[in-house]
Amino acid sequence: MFKLLLCCLLLTIDGGWAFNHGQDLVDFQTYKENFTKTYPSTSACNFANYYFIYNRNQVAQHNAQADRNRTTFREAVNQFSDIRLIQFAALLPKAVSTVASAPTDPPPSQAAATSFDIITDFELTVAVEDQGVNCSSSWAYATAKAVEIMNAVQSANPLPSSLSAQQLLDCAGMGTGCSTQTPMAALNYLTQLTDAYLYPEVDYPNNNSLKTPGMCQPPSSVSVGVKLAGYSTVADNDDAAVMRYVSNGFPVIVEYNPATFGFMQYSSGVYVQETSALTNPRSSQFLVVVGYDHDVDSNLDYWRCLNSFGETWGEEGYIRIVRRSNQPIAKSAVFPSALA
Numbered sequence: 001m002f003k004l005l006l007c008c009l010l011l012t013i014d015g016g017w018a019f020n021h022g023q024d025l026v027d028f029q030t031y032k033e034n035f036t037k038t039y040p041s042t043s044a045c046n047f048a049n050y051y052f053i054y055n056r057n058q059v060a061q062h063n064a065q066a067d068r069n070r071t072t073f074r075e076a077v078n079q080f081s082d083i084r085l086i087q088f089a090a091l092l093p094k095a096v097s098t099v100a101s102a103p104t105d106p107p108p109s110q111a112a113a114t115s116f117d118i119i120t121d122f123e124l125t126v127a128v129e130d131q132g133v134n135c136s137s138s139w140a141y142a143t144a145k146a147v148e149i150m151n152a153v154q155s156a157n158p159l160p161s162s163l164s165a166q167q168l169l170d171c172a173g174m175g176t177g178c179s180t181q182t183p184m185a186a187l188n189y190l191t192q193l194t195d196a197y198l199y200p201e202v203d204y205p206n207n208n209s210l211k212t213p214g215m216c217q218p219p220s221s222v223s224v225g226v227k228l229a230g231y232s233t234v235a236d237n238d239d240a241a242v243m244r245y246v247s248n249g250f251p252v253i254v255e256y257n258p259a260t261f262g263f264m265q266y267s268s269g270v271y272v273q274e275t276s277a278l279t280n281p282r283s284s285q286f287l288v289v290v291g292y293d294h295d296v297d298s299n300l301d302y303w304r305c306l307n308s309f310g311e312t313w314g315e316e317g318y319i320r321i322v323r324r325s326n327q328p329i330a331k332s333a334v335f336p337s338a339l340a
């Protein structure tokens with residue numbers, strides 16, 4: 001593997017290696033500053049520098065293809081560009097459901113519109129969160145955002161306060177909060193415990209540098225949280241149901257396989273998953289589907305999904321994923337469906 005990478009690197013950089021090396025060091029220095037990177041040792045830093053150069057070249061090659069309309073999305077250097085794809089995949093292990101689902105009746109819904117976007121059609125201002133690189137916490141971030149957006153729609157509040165993913169991590173993680181937990185655990189906590197209100201982030205701050213969940217804090221007497229009465233599930237592959245619920249103002253959480261170079265470095269356009277990533281995924285990232293439409297540039301239908309890699313990742317924190325029947329988005333799909 002190592003030899004293969006080295007080989008690719010030398011081939012890509014060819015005769016200009018000696019000359020470019022100085023520039024690469026400058027670029028890596030800028031990268032470290034831009035993404036406030038620190039490394040525990042010189043050797044860790046050298047590896048990061050090496051993979052940064054490799055990944056940056058891969059990104060440049062991909063974008064050259066995008067310039068020739070041979071791919072429908074673009075990539076960019078981001079917080080993950082100093083690690084290998086297999087490390088990225090290992091950061092986000094495959095989710096394992098540890099709790100029985102206790103969904104309630106699905107909410108009434110009307111037929112889906114041709115296109116819809118909960119964020120833009122309801123003119124919501126929703127902050128994008130960054131889960132960091134230390135804890136596989138998308139299950140908590142996606143649930144907090146879905147509850148926040150659903151509550152904003154139902155209460156006609158275009159400026160909702162961010163709700164605390166940290167509270168879900170600390171109180172509903174059950175020992176796997178930074179590894180393999182699912183949104184179901186968070187939704188069961190919010191619906192089954194009578195005193196489980198989801199608090200605003202200002203009252204229960206997120207801390208994305210933690211490697212493990214913290215202690216579940218007692219509710220603050222001044223904080224006003226959101227109480228959930230129920231949630232619903234969508235059968236795997238039932239994209240028509242996802243579309244209908246999104247079109248009715250319910251953001252739907254889905255499980256997605258993030259372990260591809262294209263997802264790791266995604267920056268814009270309509271992302272089409274490599275077919276190799278569709279079978280036996282070994283990684284999980286939970287995304288919140290907020291809309292769907294047709295993209296004129298690529299002539300592709302897409303889902304618009306909110307991720308939790310910060311607002312500099314993707315399209316201001318969102319990714320548009322191709323919407324087609326042989327690549328269904330409905331996977332372990334679940335959504336908050338009723339407020340208490």
Ligand SMILES: *[C@@H]1O[C@H](CO)[C@@H](O)[C@H](O)[C@H]1NC(C)=O
Binds near residue numbers: 068
């Ligand atoms: C790529 O597609 C866009 C939109 O379809 C078009 O405007 C552009 O000219 C194409 N570029 C090339 C190099 O074919």
Ligand SMILES: *[C@@H]1O[C@H](CO)[C@@H](O)[C@H](O)[C@H]1NC(C)=O
Binds near residue numbers: 207208209210
């Ligand atoms: C987050 O946790 C780290 C590690 O415990 C701590 O050093 C840091 O101060 C915390 N940050 C915030 C904003 O609480």
Ligand SMILES: *[C@@H]1O[C@H](CO)[C@@H](O)[C@H](O)[C@H]1NC(C)=O
Binds near residue numbers: 209
């Ligand atoms: C946790 O993440 C922060 C950046 O978000 C990083 O500086 C720190 O080194 C990480 N800690 C560990 C133990 O990986």
Ligand SMILES: *[C@@H]1O[C@H](CO)[C@@H](O)[C@H](O)[C@H]1NC(C)=O
Binds near residue numbers: 031034
């Ligand atoms: C710094 O990072 C941002 C995204 O976080 C990117 O848009 C910008 O181009 C980067 N700047 C440099 C000098 O790399």
